[in-house]
Amino acid sequence: MPSFSLVHLEFLGWAAMWTLGLSAIAFIGGGLVGFAVALMRISSVHWVRYAAIAYIQVVQGTPLLILLFLIYFGIAIVGFQEVPAIIAAGIGLTIYSSGFLAEIWRGCLQSVPKTQWEAAECLALTPWQRMTRVILPQAMRIATPPTVGFLVQIVKNTSLASVVGFVELAQAGKLINNSIFEPFTVFMVVAAIYFAICFPLSTWSRRLERKLNVSRR
Amino acid sequence: MSAVVKLSNVHKSFGTNKVLDGVSFEVGRGEVAAVIGQSGSGKSTALRCINALETIDGGTIDVCGHAVHDAKLDRRSLRRDVGIVFQSYNLFPHLTAEQNIMLAPSCVKKVSKSEARDLAHDVLRRVGLAEKAGHFPEQLSGGQQQRVAIARSLAMQPKLMLFDEVTSALDPQLTGEVLKVMEDLARGGMTMILVTHEMAFARKVASQVVYMHKGKVWETGPGSMLDSPKTAELADFVGSGL
Numbered sequence: 015m016p017s018f019s020l021v022h023l024e025f026l027g028w029a030a031m032w033t034l035g036l037s038a039i040a041f042i043g044g045g046l047v048g049f050a051v052a053l054m055r056i057s058s059v060h061w062v063r064y065a066a067i068a069y070i071q072v073v074q075g076t077p078l079l080i081l082l083f084l085i086y087f088g089i090a091i092v093g094f095q096e097v098p099a100i101i102a103a104g105i106g107l108t109i110y111s112s113g114f115l116a117e118i119w120r121g122c123l124q125s126v127p128k129t130q131w132e133a134a135e136c137l138a139l140t141p142w143q144r145m146t147r148v149i150l151p152q153a154m155r156i157a158t159p160p161t162v163g164f165l166v167q168i169v170k171n172t173s174l175a176s177v178v179g180f181v182e183l184a185q186a187g188k189l190i191n192n193s194i195f196e197p198f199t200v201f202m203v204v205a206a207i208y209f210a211i212c213f214p215l216s217t218w219s220r221r222l223e224r225k226l227n228v229s230r231r
Numbered sequence: 232m233s234a235v236v237k238l239s240n241v242h243k244s245f246g247t248n249k250v251l252d253g254v255s256f257e258v259g260r261g262e263v264a265a266v267i268g269q270s271g272s273g274k275s276t277a278l279r280c281i282n283a284l285e286t287i288d289g290g291t292i293d294v295c296g297h298a299v300h301d302a303k304l305d306r307r308s309l310r311r312d313v314g315i316v317f318q319s320y321n322l323f324p325h326l327t328a329e330q331n332i333m334l335a336p337s338c339v340k341k342v343s344k345s346e347a348r349d350l351a352h353d354v355l356r357r358v359g360l361a362e363k364a365g366h367f368p369e370q371l372s373g374g375q376q377q378r379v380a381i382a383r384s385l386a387m388q389p390k391l392m393l394f395d396e397v398t399s400a401l402d403p404q405l406t407g408e409v410l411k412v413m414e415d416l417a418r419g420g421m422t423m424i425l426v427t428h429e430m431a432f433a434r435k436v437a438s439q440v441v442y443m444h445k446g447k448v449w450e451t452g453p454g455s456m457l458d459s460p461k462t463a464e465l466a467d468f469v470g471s472g473l
Contacts, residue, residue: 109251129317129319129321130321130323131249132284132317132321133317133321133322133323134323135284135306135310136282136284136310136313136314136315136336137310137334137335137339137383137384137387138308138310138311139334139335139339140307140337140338143338143339145362147334147338148323151325152323152324152325155307155325195461
């Protein structure tokens with residue numbers, strides 16, 4: 015039986031690119047949907063607000079694994095056979111991250127003092143101008159550290175995409191192990207790669223937090 | 232003299248707490264009205280209602296031709312005519328003094344950037360802070376921040392300015408510099424309504440003093456009414472203020 019070699023490492027490196035790609039899809043897609051939901055969550059219209067709360071609760075209360083199954087088989091039931099795994103995984107992770115980012119960003123938007131919203135309103139700014147010129151620049155400072163922190167969660171959770179047949183880092187590790195049966199070696203390498211991706215992110219998040227806290231005083 | 236602001240029998244409750252209980256008063260063009268009273272007398276709420284920051288439960292409020300009590304009120308057009316300055320300044324912390332002032336003219340009135348900058352420098356000069364244009368709010372003292380906030384309102388060339396306890400967070404010296412700016416404005420003919428605890432300032436600058444007590448206008452008259460109160464409550468209030 016062959017043992018762990020450069021070929022395997024190369025395969026893992028290729029799979030890690032897919033992990034990064036899937037993370038990017040989840041973050042961008044989840045960010046767009048999540049931002050919309052965050053805005054809905056602070057809307058003054060009751061039903062809009064409750065719809066957002068319901069969405070967040072359902073998404074946060076569903077295991078990502080189940081979410082991925084539902085999407086993968088759900089799309090098939092609706093009539094699209096042969097769903098590419100990346101689409102199913104991309105949609106599942108987008109929904110998952112949107113539920114959490116919405117709640118993180120809702121908190122950040124609301125932590126901009128109410129008096130700032132009032133002051134902008136009293137200067138006759140439109141709701142859009144108020145959001146883009148006054149609230150968002152302040153909320154984004156507050157939002158950056160927890161958002162980067164959540165990025166780490168996204169990267170790690172892409173490993174669940176293997177259940178719908180998507181070959182990313184974790185799935186690649188499983189495949190290699192199936193052929194050479196050196197679980198400890200293989201998964202140590204896999205873990206090391208995950209760590210190499212996540213560690214800089216969480217360090218960056220901590221640094222941002224320190225920096226932004228200092229300048230806010 | 233035509234009334235710029237007219238409140239008639241205004242009612243407002245927060246839950247079961249009746250804050251305004253039939254408030255009526257008028258302020259004419261170029262007049263300075265000082266609204267005084269104990270904390271909780273409803274004076275700040277009355278001011279916020281004038282700018283539609285609070286909705287009212289009953290009565291009418293007319294401000295510069297806008298029916299503020301009307302559900303179909305165009306709030307943005309009301310706020311182009313009415314400037315407000317708050318106790319806590321509420322400058323935008325991510326913008327410099329100059330940018331704070333330029334924001335509304337360029338967003339709302341669509342004036343060009345260079346015009347907006349000229350305007351900002353002009354109003355900053357009027358509040359005596361021309362040299363602080365590039366400073367961020369946190370680099371300014373409380374009194375300077377409040378003067379920038381006044382300048383920010385002025386830049387929109389409002390027909391009416393509201394001041395909500397604008398000196399309450401300041402020490403006596405800084406209070407003085409802010410009051411001086413307000414006095415200059417009053418002398419320049421600006422119509423102003425101020426909620427204030429500065430009795431001396433009210434006596435000196437106000438053309439009309441409105442004393443509120445328990446959500447009602449208890450007594451109203453010229454500044455000199457503070458020297459000869461007709462009601463026991465105002466006598467008590469003025470007495471305790473000395």
